[in-house]
Amino acid sequence: MNANVGGIDRVVRAVAGAALLAAGFLAGIEAPWNYVAMGVGVIFLLTSIISFCPLYRIVGMNTCPKK
DSSP states (O other): OOOOHHHHHHHHHHHHHHHHHHHHHHSSHHHHHHHHHHHHHHHHHHHHHHHHEEEEEEEHHOOOOOO
């Protein structure tokens, strides 16, 4: 599993993931949508931590400067 998520992309994913998790827990979003927000937030945080996005692999994107 090669890294395909670069530095700026990782920071944006981490911030967005934390914001979505907070919104799911604290914002008072209705029942099904808070779970969706938290699920997407967890995915964003995990992909930022491991520097790999399966969707990027499928579409052939790579924001990581490493070869």
